[in-house]
Amino acid sequence: MYFLTVVLKNLSRRKLRNILTIVGVGIGIGAVVSLVSITDGFMKSFTEMLKSRGTDIAVTKAKNPDVLLNSIDESIGEELKKIEGIESISRVLVDLVSIEDLPSVMIFGFDPDEFIFEHFKIIEGRKLSRDEEDMVMIGKILAKNINLKVGDKVEIEREIFRVVGIFESGNVVENGGIVMNLKTLQRLMNREGYVTVFNIKLKELEFTDSVINQIKTKFPGLEAMTSEEITRNNEGYKMAKALAWATSFIALFVGALGTMNTVFMSVFERTKEFGLLRAIGWRRRRIMLMVLGESIILGLIGGALGMAIGVIGVHLINQIPIVKGGIVGDFSAPLFAKATAIAIGMGIFGGFIPSSWASSISPAEALRYE
Amino acid sequence: MNEIILKAENLVKEYEEGRVKALRGVNLEVKRGEFVAIMGPSGCGKSTLLNMLGALDRPTSGDVIIDGERLSQAKSLDEIRLKKIGFIFQAFHLIPTLTALENLQIPMIEARIPRKERLKMATELLKIVGLEERMSQIPPKLSGGERQRVAIARSLANSPSILLADEPTGNLDSKSSEQIITLLRKINKTRGMTIVLVTHDPNVASCADRIVKMKDGILYT
Numbered sequence: 349m350y351f352l353t354v355v356l357k358n359l360s361r362r363k364l365r366n367i368l369t370i371v372g373v374g375i376g377i378g379a380v381v382s383l384v385s386i387t388d389g390f391m392k393s394f395t396e397m398l399k400s401r402g403t404d405i406a407v408t409k410a411k412n413p414d415v416l417l418n419s420i421d422e423s424i425g426e427e428l429k430k431i432e433g434i435e436s437i438s439r440v441l442v443d444l445v446s447i448e449d450l451p452s453v454m455i456f457g458f459d460p461d462e463f464i465f466e467h468f469k470i471i472e473g474r475k476l477s478r479d480e481e482d483m484v485m486i487g488k489i490l491a492k493n494i495n496l497k498v499g500d501k502v503e504i505e506r507e508i509f510r511v512v513g514i515f516e517s518g519n520v521v522e523n524g525g526i527v528m529n530l531k532t533l534q535r536l537m538n539r540e541g542y543v544t545v546f547n548i549k550l551k552e553l554e555f556t557d558s559v560i561n562q563i564k565t566k567f568p569g570l571e572a573m574t575s576e577e578i579t580r581n582n583e584g585y586k587m588a589k590a591l592a593w594a595t596s597f598i599a600l601f602v603g604a605l606g607t608m609n610t611v612f613m614s615v616f617e618r619t620k621e622f623g624l625l626r627a628i629g630w631r632r633r634r635i636m637l638m639v640l641g642e643s644i645i646l647g648l649i650g651g652a653l654g655m656a657i658g659v660i661g662v663h664l665i666n667q668i669p670i671v672k673g674g675i676v677g678d679f680s681a682p683l684f685a686k687a688t689a690i691a692i693g694m695g696i697f698g699g700f701i702p703s704s705w706a707s708s709i710s711p712a713e714a715l716r717y718e
Numbered sequence: 719m720n721e722i723i724l725k726a727e728n729l730v731k732e733y734e735e736g737r738v739k740a741l742r743g744v745n746l747e748v749k750r751g752e753f754v755a756i757m758g759p760s761g762c763g764k765s766t767l768l769n770m771l772g773a774l775d776r777p778t779s780g781d782v783i784i785d786g787e788r789l790s791q792a793k794s795l796d797e798i799r800l801k802k803i804g805f806i807f808q809a810f811h812l813i814p815t816l817t818a819l820e821n822l823q824i825p826m827i828e829a830r831i832p833r834k835e836r837l838k839m840a841t842e843l844l845k846i847v848g849l850e851e852r853m854s855q856i857p858p859k860l861s862g863g864e865r866q867r868v869a870i871a872r873s874l875a876n877s878p879s880i881l882l883a884d885e886p887t888g889n890l891d892s893k894s895s896e897q898i899i900t901l902l903r904k905i906n907k908t909r910g911m912t913i914v915l916v917t918h919d920p921n922v923a924s925c926a927d928r929i930v931k932m933k934d935g936i937l938y939t
Contacts, residue, residue, distance in 0.1 A: 349820045349836070351827055357815040624811040627774055628825045628872070629800025712775040715807070 355641040362614060369610040370650040373694055376596065376603030377654020377687050381679070382661040383592035384686075388678035390588065391579045397519040398575035401467045403438070405559060406578055407546040410571040418442075419542040424567065428546060431562050433555025438464035438547040441530055443537050445504050448494050454525035455504070457533030457543075464547050468527065473498035473513030481532050483512040487523035502526075505536050548572075600690060603650065607698025611643045615702045622706050623714025632707040639706045643699025644692055651691025655684060722783075723912050724748040724771060724880055729780035731766050731935075740766040741777070742935040748880070751910045753903070755923035758932035764916045765884055767932070771914060772805060772882045773798045785879040800828055804873030804881040808888035810865040812857040818844060818868045819853040825875040843871040847901060863894030870901060874911075881905070883915040887922055899925050 359366055398406070407428065409418045425437050441457035458465050460478045468475065468485065476485050484504070486496055491514045496502060500511050509528070517523055534540045550559060556574060563572040579585055615622075622635055662677035724747070731741040740763045748754050758764050769775045770782055773795040782789045785802050792798055799805075812821050822840035831839070844850045847867040857865050866886060873881055883902065887895035903925055905911050915926060923929050931938045 349816075349823050349827075350833065353820070354813075354816065354824070354827075357813075357820075360815055620811065621813060624807075624813075625824070626796070627772070627799060627805050627811075628828075629796055629803075629876070630824075630828045631794075631796045634828055710775070712769045715774075715811075 351638075352641070355638055355645065358614075358638070358642050359645060365610055365613070366646060369606050369646055370653060372606035373603040373647055373650025373691065374653030374657050376599040376601075376694070377651045377691055378657030378661055379599040379654075380593075380596040380690060381655050381658025381683065381687050382665075382677065383596055384589070384683055385658065385662060385677035385679050386665075386675055387585065387588045387592045388680065388683065389676035391582075391585055392678045393676055394519075394579045394582070394585070395575045398578060400518055401464050401547065402549055403464065403547040403575060404550040404553065404556065405548040405563075405572050405574055407548065407563060407570050407572050408544070410569055418544045419539065420544070420546065420570065422541050422543050424570070425543070425546055427566070428548065428563065431559055431566075433551055433559050435549045435551045436463050438462040438549070439530055439543040440464065440545045440547060441533050441537075441539060441542065442544040443533065443539070445526070447502060447504060447526070450494065453490065454521060455533060456522065456525055456527045457530035458527060459530045463549055468515040468517050468522075470513045471516050473511070475515075476512055476527065476529065478529065480512065481529060482507075482509055483528070484509045485513045485515050485527040486511055487525050487527075488514055488516050489520070489524040490526065493524075507536065600694060604694040604697045607643060607646055607650075607694055608702065610646070611639065611699050611702040612705075614642070615639060615706045618706075619709065619714050619717045622709055623711045623717065626709075626711035627715060636703045636707040639703035640696065640699045643703070644695035647691045647693075647695025647698070648688070650694070651688055654691065655687055658687075721750045722747050723750040723752075723785055724914065725783040726767070726771060727781045727783070729767070729770055729782065730778045731763075731770060731775075732778045736778075740935055741770070741780075743780070744935070744937050746771075746930065746937060748912060748914060750912055751906070753906045753913045753925075753927045754915070755926035755929045756914065756916045756932055756937075757918065757920070757923045757929055759918060762932045763935040764932050766935075768882050768884050768914070768916050771880075772803045800825065801876055802879045804875070804878040806866070806869055806873050806881060806883040806886045808885035810857070810862075810869045810889070812865055812868055812872075814857050817854045817856055818849060818860065818871075821857070821868055822872050822875055825872065829876045831876075839875070840871075843874055844868075846874070846905075847871045861894070862890050863897055866890060866894070866898050867901065870898070870905070874905070880912045880914060883913065885917055886915065887917070887919065895919075895922065 409420055422439065425439055428434060428437055439459060439462065443455050444452045445455050447453050460476055471488055476483055484502065496511055498511055498514060501508050502511060534542065550556065560572045563570060573581065625635060659679060662675060666675050726744050726746040729741050729744040732739050744767055756764050756767065770777050773784065773789055784798060787798060813824065819840050822843055823836045826836040826839065841850065841853065844853050847870055849864060849867055852860060852864060860868065887898050890898060899922055902913055906913050917923050
């Protein structure tokens with residue numbers, strides 16, 4: 349028999365109570381695993397989207413959280429091209445327009461000859477070309493929402509355009525928007541000579557740091573970030589992540605209180621037993637270790653259950669029709685490591701006070717206790 | 719064989735800031751290998767005395783010397799209880815989830831005896847109390863007499879200097895009581911174990927070498 353055997357056998361009493369406690373911990377850990385994996389998964393697919401455009405570094409205006417309000421002088425693009433390690437640059441102008449009943453639709457201005465244009469996949473019709481100033485491409489979601497087909501006319505800012513193709517770009521934002529020539533959009537929105545973002549493609553990824561540093565030194569008003577940094581600095585993502593942890597924290601706190609309640613009850617029931625153990629020579633520290641061990645094991649089993657709940661939970665959410673596979677859980681090893689650490693933490697939190705109490709009772713009094 | 723192994727010097731124990739005087743100056747000397755019964759009515763302070771002799775509690779004044787160690791100067795009472803004292807209680811106090819064999823190992827775990835050795839010693843002790851066939855039973859499956867025999871085996875676990883038994887037959891029928899007393903007597907004779915037993919039952923007390931009577935917190939010989 350090991351010391352651990354004593355701890356485990358103690359947990360075999362009051363099985364139902366312990367199982368309920370484990371479920372409580374499991375729900376808390378499950379909330380962490382599902383919510384955090386969803387936000388992380390969102391970040392991952394957003395980053396992948398940026399990468400799929402072929403962008404290694406994006407240059408925007410510094411300290412401007414709202415991409416749409418960004419205006420950078422287009423001529424800077426020529427300066428950027430001179431930096432060593434940069435293969436090519438794509439200019440993008442982003443704005444909002446209203447179309448038919450929709451008050452705000454994202455509109456993108458691209459130069460069809462630049463690399464970023466390659467990531468659009470045409471479902472119907474064909475790709476826009478550089479000289480077509482009265483043509484647009486529309487994303488598949490927008491096309492479905494306002495029922496537009498190839499060849500249809502659409503009014504944007506009091507000018508008529510013809511739909512030349514319907515595209516699929518692999519991301520929700522572009523699929524719900526309109527794409528036209530950069531020059532046309534600049535004229536239409538009175539933003540001639542301005543772009544929102546420069547997308548940079550590097551010759552080799554190892555140039556990343558040096559290019560970012562050079563851009564920041566040469567153009568103090570600009571920000572240069574990798575795809576990962578863009579997502580990480582995204583306000584929406586930060587908010588979602590904070591919300592995920594805040595929600596989880598409540599569940600975790602409730603779970604930890606449940607654990608404390610269970611451990612306290614089991615300690616009170618065994619007062620005499622602690623008296624006996626102290627009488628036959630067990631030190632306070634051993635009693636504390638035993639009770640804390642019980643509590644940590646409750647936490648660990650709850651943690652394992654919680655991880656299963658989290659993974660299954662994300663899978664189930666994806667079965668809901670409106671979500672339909674739109675959520676990707678990023679179940680990374682660091683997330684599971686965090687969940688395990690939290691589970692142990694809950695055990696310690698729930699067991700610390702009861703175990704201190706159990707170890708502090710005087711053996712003579714505990715043996716008299718009825 | 720006249721060495722004093724246990725000595726109480728003018729023991730006083732008061733509760734509730736002196737309003738309750740459980741012990742009013744108890745002096746007692748027990749020789750090595752002696753079997754002493756302390757007899758008295760309930761509430762006379764005999765359990766309190768046993769608690770002091772067993773280092774479960776510290777006296778208000780006076781001192782106890784156990785196998786050469788003065789309790790008032792001892793750094794840790796736990797250590798003394800672990801190594802020098804074996805306790806036997808009226809209510810057995812076995813851990814209900816652990817088998818007889820495992821219950822015996824509880825004090826050995828704290829004494830850091832290696833696992834294999836623990837197992838060997840525990841099996842040996844169960845043989846002494848005649849329960850080797852019941853070693854993998856949990857206490858709820860054992861009779862009262864069997865439980866007390868497991869408890870006696872446990873009290874011997876770390877080879878203590880003294881056994882202290884508090885009404886060991888109080889919860890048993892007369893046949894089991896007799897067996898327990900015979901067992902204690904045997905341990906006293908064959909192993910030379912010093913035993914101090916507290917009881918209110920004259921039949922139980924009569925098997926001791928010496929009977930000490932107690933009343934209102936004072937001993938009479």
